[in-house]
Amino acid sequence: MTDQSIIVDDVTHSYQTIAALSHVSFSVSSGDFLGLLGPNGSGKTTLFRLLSTLLPLQQGRISICGFRLPAQQADVRRCIGVTFQSPALDIRLTVMENLLCHAAIYGLSQTECRKRSSMLLERFQVKGSDKQIVGTLSGGMKRRVELARGFLHNPRVMFLDEPTTGLDLRSRMEFFQILREQQQEGGTTIVMATHLMEEAEQCSQLLLLDQGRVVDGGTPDDLKTSLKGDRIGIRCRDPQEVRDRLVRLIGSEPILAGNELVFRVANAVEVLSEITGALGSEIQSVQISKPSLEDVFLARTGRSLTEQENKA
């Protein structure tokens, strides 16, 4: 048996003439938690739809749990669970009515459904909400019920598309704790699309996507340590004006992210005293940090994750 849960090989997809994915290849080991990190429009959602059998495969090969798409689509559907950006819950139904409906679609009996859902609702801390109409639940609770719905039929692979959309930071962190518990206890392979760095940090493996291409991949730590030295971000009133002087002082080319010039340097403290001495009055702020995933993305694509988002 292979321990590769998902194999994506040279997948290319386009909508009419617009290319959404080009030559994407990667694989996910059983039990891994893979994050697809990229700005909006990077092809995450397309990849997601291909994996969850919602879009026909145009080019390339995909296999999930050893089943090939599209030939073994029915088998693939049996082993995957999916939660979408917009929850698949019917807001006019109660939590239990939703879960029963979903269970019937997956061929689960009512008793099986009640047993699994009481376990999942308890684990996801929404116990006692089963008689509540979904539309009256808070955003965080809705997400957790949606997650319970996704795990109801005990899928071997779980796909989550921006699962925390609309949640505040605290609910988001709770959500991830629950998700990781489920992954560790159930041995579920998880693939999550996100454009948020703090979410990407939670994954065991990451794939950076930009403009339909895989630009890098690895564990979050590996990706960050692949960038040597420190990150030094300099904000000034007119970045263009001081740019050349900074380049001469620091001796490397910066990347412009918003109105911040980002350099990577071996010794940030030394550089700091040099630039404040030379350009003190023109600089608004200087920030020194270890490279983040955002920086990795910036280094690989020349664009920031958030910048893209604002444009879109």
Place this chain on the structure above:
Amino acid sequence: MSMNHGNTGLLMSASVALAKRELIRFFRQRTRVIGAIGQPVIFWILFGAGLRSSFQSPSWAIGLQRPLTYQEYFFPGIAVLIVLFTAIFSTISIIEDRREGFLQGVLVAPVSRAAIVAGKLLGGTTLALIQAGLFLVIGPLLSAVGLAPDFDPDWTLMRLLSAGLFLTLIAVELTALGFLIAWPMNSTQGFHAIMSILLMPMWLLSGAFFPGEKAGWLSWLIRCNPLTYGVAGLRRLLYAETLPSSPELPSMILCIVVTLGCSLMFFLICVRLTSRPAVSNVV
């Protein structure tokens, strides 16, 4: 054998679960209950009262023992209108379901597309029958208490049961038609446009509202309209006397064949549409 049985069982329970959801949704939205039956009943009363004196009996009604009143003539048409409205209301939700995400959740599940379509048809048909059945009771009652013009049908239980059976067939036909219109749409406004320019005229030109005999092209439209055969079949089943056949009032056999044939055809188109994974399914 047992394997086969299991599959059918699964198909049934998924469809039943989806239909059950439709019913729960319907009864939680009170305005929908009023909307689907209220307007047709008001039409029946107002048009019945207004057009009673100017109604010209169709040629097939001339030899009848009991003269045909407009209230009677209009009755099966209103029952079909209720079914049409219910079908529209229950299939327009496909568009909302797609936008809200429910539909995607169903589409990624290992359930046959035929079962998904069947669930919708089962739900829509049940709702249509409940409401049309309600009208069959309310209509004569309203007349009896004087809120609607005179209407005194000569119904037997047998007649009502066969009419109910035929209404089921019409409901399946119209829900499947609504389904295949709603499926490729991405906005409810688009569906409303189709409703105004296709579905309402289809009802108007079905012999439901006026006989439309010897009216040239209009008569031809009526003859080509599949719903004409639904309204005519229901009219025959509800009327006490055996009605003669005419191009605008086809024979019972023809009514059954056309309505059954269209239901089946629409159903198969629906299954085909849903089986094709496409961008339009998800966006």
